[in-house]
Amino acid sequence: MLLPAAFGSTGLLYWTGTRNCSGHWPLWGGLFDWTGEPEPDYKAAGELGEIFKKWGNQFINYSVEASIALIYDYEQTMLNNNYSFTPKNLAVKITSDIVNYFSHSGIGVDLISPQQAGTIALNKYKCIILPAAKSIGNTELSKNLKKYVENGGKIIITPLCNYMSDNGVFSNKGFSKDYEELMGGFVQTIRMIKPNGDDGETMQKVIISTHDTLNISEGFCEIANKNFAGKVLAKFSCNDSALNNKVALSEYSTGKGNTYKLFFWPEHGCGELFKIIIDNSNPFFYGLLPQSIIAVPRTDNSMFLCNTYFKSYKIILKRDCTDRLSNKKIKMGEYNVLPYETIWLE
Numbered sequence: 001m002l003l004p005a006a007f008g009s010t011g012l013l014y015w016t017g018t019r020n021c022s023g024h025w026p027l028w029g030g031l032f033d034w035t036g037e038p039e040p041d042y043k044a045a046g047e048l049g050e051i052f053k054k055w056g057n058q059f060i061n062y063s064v065e066a067s068i069a070l071i072y073d074y075e076q077t078m079l080n081n082n083y084s085f086t087p088k089n090l091a092v093k094i095t096s097d098i099v100n101y102f103s104h105s106g107i108g109v110d111l112i113s114p115q116q117a118g119t120i121a122l123n124k125y126k127c128i129i130l131p132a133a134k135s136i137g138n139t140e141l142s143k144n145l146k147k148y149v150e151n152g153g154k155i156i157i158t159p160l161c162n163y164m165s166d167n168g169v170f171s172n173k174g175f176s177k178d179y180e181e182l183m184g185g186f187v188q189t190i191r192m193i194k195p196n197g198d199d200g201e202t203m204q205k206v207i208i209s210t211h212d213t214l215n216i217s218e219g220f221c222e223i224a225n226k227n228f229a230g231k232v233l234a235k236f237s238c239n240d241s242a243l244n245n246k247v248a249l250s251e252y253s254t255g256k257g258n259t260y261k262l263f264f265w266p267e268h269g270c271g272e273l274f275k276i277i278i279d280n281s282n283p284f285f286y287g288l289l290p291q292s293i294i295a296v297p298r299t300d301n302s303m304f305l306c307n308t309y310f311k312s313y314k315i316i317l318k319r320d321c322t323d324r325l326s327n328k329k330i331k332m333g334e335y336n337v338l339p340y341e342t343i344w345l346e
Contacts, residue, residue, distance in 0.1 A: 001048055002325075002342040006296040006304035008064050010056070012048060051325065062300035066108035068278070069125045070095060071141075073113040075166060076133045083134070083168050090219045090265050091132035091160050098131050101271045106282035106295040106303060114141050122148040127278050129156045130179075137162040137171075137178040146182060150255030156277060157183060158262045158270070159222050175222070182259040184252035185228030190220040195267065197239050204238035206248040206264060208276070213237070215267035222263040224250070230261060233276065249273060284345055286316045293337055302346040310339045321345040 118140030230250030
């Protein structure tokens, strides 16, 4: 129950109710049963109460340190659900996958709507990501994003962005056309690709300029217009002649900042590409955490680590720390995070 607090909640609400003891509702779920006796959760609620009593002001006054913003909202989710392009519908889960990656990197993330992003100051964020947002195209948003990049910001535009209107009708001016000035071009067309090629055996790949390679996931890959001006950071290497040797990842400078355009979905998520664009290091631990451990940085230079699973996991700490909750001193190096353990490092 400390996980919501780590992510910014400032209180916990427990419910109670009344019923006839012979009614259809066989179990109580609050802090007391129907006889008035404490439920098993009662002790835990008391412990949480003590934590909030001691640290409540810290929770309120020092929020999550979010250096990444994803521009996304409920409407984008509904469009991806109702107008899916592929049987696996990768676009539906891409946002949660991206948030998941940063949560295991110790980097805070804000989700803001296209309407909000068109009006608020964006300069607090090191990077802004457009994650498969099909109808993300309004004039105020485009202007604000351009201003953000010109002032030194970074933007990552994934596939399937700015394809249609809010009512599901496809754009008649070109895909991602509203961001042509930011990207140095637009998406000419799209191409369905099979990860194992037409022969079912040849993996379709992308070659990065550092000579690393990534496998392509099932779904639509994008083909840039012929006058695309972005600097090529990666190219397709596949047996599909329409895609082979075409740009797969690009960088385009506007003012002091850069826009990165991704033309495909990597098989194992976008993390490897994000490493090229975003510094994902943090002051507390090395590398990515195990999938069950969530890391949330706070603006007072502390960080929550929450193990959400019933198994222990070892992590590598960069420096000596103190757990605020227990006042335990933790040495740098290997640390064993216990099942369901939450530590608040400083």
